Amino acid sequence: MVATRSQVNVIQERNEMRDEQDNPNLGNRHQLRNPHHGLKEKMKALTQLYEQQKQSSISLRNPSPKPDKVRFSTHPSVDLLSSGSCKQESEKRKLSVVENQVMRENSMPVSTVSKTYILPQQPPPQPIAAVAEDAKENIAVAVDGGGGGGNAEKIVVMRENSMPASMVSRTYILPQQPPPQPPAAAEDARDKVAAAVGGGGGNGEKIVGFTCPPRRGVVTTNVVRKLSMGGGGGGYAAAGGGGEGVVKNAAESEGVTVKLGSVGSRILVFVRLRPLSKKEKEVGSRSCVRIVNQKEVYLTEFANENDYLRLKRLRGRHFTFDAAFPDSSSQLDVYSTSTSELVEAVLQGRNGSVFCYGATGAGKTFTMLGTVENPGVMVLAIKDLFNKVRKRSCDGNHVVHLSYLEVYNETVRDLLSPGRPLILREDKQGIVAAGLTQYRAYSTDEVMMLLQQGNRNRTTEPTRANETSSRSHAILQVMVEYRVKDECNNIINRVGKLSLIDLAGSERAHATDQRTLRSLEGANINRSLLALSSCINALVEGKKHVPYRNSKLTQLLKDSLGGPCNTVMIANISPSNLSFGETQNTLHWADRAKEIRTKAYEANEEITKIPNAETDQAKLLLELQKENHDLRAQLARQQQKLLMVQAQSLAAASPTPSTISSILTTPPTSCRQKERKPKSFLPRNCFTPESKKKAPEETVKELKQTIKMLEAAMEKMKKDHGLQMKQKDDLIREISQKGGKRVVTKGNLRPKETETGELKSPSSRFMSPAVRDKKRSFWDITTANSPSVVTLNGRKTRSHVVKELAAAPSMLLQPGFARQKP
Ligand SMILES: Nc1ncnc2c1ncn2[C@@H]1O[C@H](COP(=O)(O)OP(=O)(O)OP(=O)(O)O)[C@@H](O)[C@H]1O
Incomplete structure (x- = not known):
């Protein structure tokens, strides 16, 4: 008892x-x-x-x-x-x-x-x-x-913290973790403890608790692992999910959020359970896996029906992962929990890897590729990536490159352009397949097309466990290059690489197909998976030498496993009790993989600094261009002022309307010059993009010359203006002198008739400047449009005006004002 x-x-x-x-x-x-x-x-x-x-x-x-x-x-x-x-x-x-x-x-x-x-x-x-x-x-x-008595199974669900020690029937706490041992030995040890506790397999429940001390460099999750062996009517029937004694837990409905970095830089491990297939149901297989609390996986081994001694004995194990997806989980659930953060990190210039691991037919390809209706992680990741790139395209430039390869029978082949096997080489970027096609992708649709094309080239064969079994490991790599300028005008170049890996599933070799091609494939797949397990073991145990070179697969996964990379492993399992062995194996390796720590790393970022001298010259050029612009504006204003002064002075000094009008309408010399030769002051390519190509010293020189020319032009204009003013003064003085000698009357002004009795034309009366001055009229001014005929003084005379009037179109020549010809 x-x-x-x-x-x-x-x-x-x-x-x-x-x-x-x-x-x-x-x-x-x-x-x-x-x-x-x-x-x-x-x-x-x-x-x-x-x-x-x-x-x-x-x-x-x-x-x-x-x-x-x-x-x-x-x-x-x-x-x-x-x-x-x-x-x-x-x-x-x-x-x-x-x-x-x-x-x-x-x-x-x-x-x-x-x-x-x-x-x-x-x-x-x-x-x-x-x-x-x-x-x-x-x-x-x-x-x-x-009170119910009998063999009815009773399940007590309680919270870990509230459980008093007295509640556990027997708890054996192993004081210290034994030194690292091969998995089989560890398994044995656990079984031995269980057997010791279980004794003869009586009716009672025996629970063995393992408390593992932290391993070297491993984050402990403080979860008590349990191995239980029961007998009789008790045991793990409920955990088996066989329909009896289903434990309902409120925590099941809680969402699982897994943050990259929240658990240090270790590999994140997720488990995905697929539903029972039609075939499995037909042969009457039962579900031996149960997921509780979205993190815990209970695995039950049902006794063999022919083994009468152990018929009532059940064996089970309990595992805890970063998240566990039940068979009802959608592809999007799996993607958003496991991979979406990796995509974000890739855009920041970090590397990320997702690989699916599991037995054949466990749902790896379904998780990674999915179907047209249910796209998998690869498709969802690429869609998400392009969406994110589109959102950020205003910040900088993104370039997406894509490659897709398979490892089949220890040869590496390009799935996007199949040809000869590729050779793996190690360079500073890590292990690369020499000659692998890198496609530049511009849109999700294009990538989808490439993926489909690649999958058509992938080796798949029907096997005993899966109609479309992938006989090769497929690796899709997406490289995202992001280029942006920072505040200091430096160019930042980030490169992130996302590797999405669909591993081939292992299958037990059968005596019947020992010599077939399938068995050879199986042997190679198993070899590479064995190499993968050896690497996982070596990494977990912190060994210096990790045997990556044992297979092509481990060589290609070197970065993902032990390199500077965010790595996610999705372990796919089947619920069928017929696949118990494979499921247990997968869960065992997934559990081991949890302890792998990846290297600390920083974003793959390259900053290209623009030299200071160059920036200085660029600044100087800009300054000079601005100065030039200001000077031109200033000059234009000065010219305008000058013109006004000229116009005013001329208007005051010389009554010739045409002169004024010509001044007002005729652009100044410099302007005319500019019109004729618009590039005379400034270099032709001052604001053109080619100017950027010129040496700044040359531009500065040109600008200085321009300034000199402008100054000279201004000087000339000033001189002209001074001359005109002087002329005006002379004229005034002359008039005043003449006025002093004789009194100007109308009679005086009238010219004497010639002796021949010939009358001068009335226009001759207006020869006197004084009169001309007084008799200026609107009509005279309007003649300003006529071609200028300049006298000695440089001024127009009325006679000229009249002469011109006949020729020049003016208001007088408008209908109704037409001048009658004499
Ligand atoms: N979560 C799931 N929901 C529905 N069907 C699934 C799920 N997972 C897998 N399946 C189905 O199970 C079958 C086997 O899956 P899949 O081909 O992905 O296995 P696999 O692990 O890739 O096998 P192999 O290693 O042999 O290629 C497929 O028909 C697939 O549609």
Whole structure:
């Protein structure tokens, strides 16, 4: 008969209480011996209270002849009737309550305590009393469940933290992890412990807890691994998911979030369970895998029907991973939990690898490639990548390159342009397949097309386990190059590489196909997978030499396993009990792989600095261009001013309207010059892109010359202006001198008629400048459009104006104003 720890404790307490009664001095010793004394005291008090309340309710229902003699307070330690006799009575009752309980617990049928599942959920901190209450409830469940008796399986689900030690029937804690040993030896050791505990395979549940001390350089997850062997009606039927005793857990509905870097730089391991296939259902296979809490995988081995000795014996194992996907998980669930962060990291210039591992037909290709309706990780990753690239295209330039290869029978082949086998070479980038085609991809559709093309070239054959079994390992590599300028104008070049690997599945060789091509393929696949396991072992054990060179596959995976890379492993498993061996093997290696640590790394980033001298010259060029622009604007303003002054002075000095109009309308010399030769002041290519190609010194020289020319032009204009002013002054002086000698009258002004009696034309009267000055009219000004005829003084005369009027089109020549010809 198996006694639970709680039962052992209660018996112990009873003995201690008796000892205390016999010898009160033992109280101190008891306290020292039991570190949980306080908790137990409280538990005891609570148990008593519970019993007291039960008693009182019974007594209320069946009133005793002396009902008033015993009354209970709400707290067991406070007795309202504190007489000496009552105290004795209550002490006696306390003892009898404990005895009753022990009796009941001892009489519980063993088969009722069949299993204890520990959920790693962290409850909020509770007061000790609450914990004790919890514990009591759990005991009650376990004990009361016995009422049902028989072999019925009872499952107690409780939180890890709230579980008192007394609840576990037997817990063997191995004090120290034995030195690293080959997997088979480790397996053996565990089995031995289990066998020792399981004994003859009685009815009771035996639970063995392993607490592994942290390995060298390994992050421990503080999860108690359990190996359980049961017999009879108990055992792992519920864990097997065979339909009986299904454990429902609220935590199942919780989302699993796995953050890169949140667990250091170790490989993240996920497990994906596929649904039972039609074929498997037809042959009546049962599911032997169950996923609980989205992280834990329970594997059950059902006994062989022909093995009558072990018919009732079940063997199972429990594994914990970063996440475990049940058969109902969608492709998107798998992608977003396992790979989406890797894609983001690749855009930051980091390397990432995802590889699917598992037995043939376990669902590796389905996870990686998927179908048209259910695209897998490769397709979803590429879609996501291009979406992200499109969103960031405003920041810089992205270039996506793609390659797709397979390793078949230890030869590497290009799937995008099949041809001769490729040779692997090691260079500073790592192991590369020489001559592998790198396609530049511009869109998701294009990549999809390339993928389809590559998959058509991939070697697949129907096998016993899978109609379309991949007989090769396929590696799709996507390289993303990202170029951007930072604030200092430096060019940052980031290169990230994402490797998506669909491994071939191993299959057990059968005697019948020993000499077939399939068996040769199988042998090669197994060889490379064996090489992969050796590498995993070496990496986990921290060995200096990792045998990557043992196979082409491990050579290609060197970066992903032990290099600077974010690596994700998806272990695919079948739920069928017929594939138990393969599933156990896969889970075992996945569990090992969890402990591989990848190298610390930084983003593959290259910064190209633009030399300071170059930036200085570029700055100088810009400054000079700006200065040039300002000077031109300034010059234009000066010219405008100058023109205004000229116009005003001329208007004041010379009444010739045409002169004024010509000044106003005719652009200044410099402007005319500019019009004719627009590139005379500035170099032809000052603002053209070619100017960038010229040496800055040359540009500076040209600009200086331009400035000089502009200054000279301005000087000339000033001189002209001064000259004109002088002329004006002379003219005024002359007029004033003439005016001083004779008085100008109308008569004087009128020219004397010639002796021939010939009358001068009226226009001759207007020869005098004084009169001309006075008689300026609107019409004269309008003639400004006429071609300028300049006199000696450089001014126009009215006669000229009149002459011109006939020729020049003016308002007078407009209809209604037409001048009659004499
Ligand atoms: N999660 C899943 N949901 C539905 N069907 C699945 C799932 N996983 C796998 N399958 C189906 O199981 C069968 C085998 O899967 P798959 O070809 O992916 O196995 P595999 O591990 O790649 O095998 P091999 O190593 O021989 O290539 C396929 O018909 C596939 O559609």
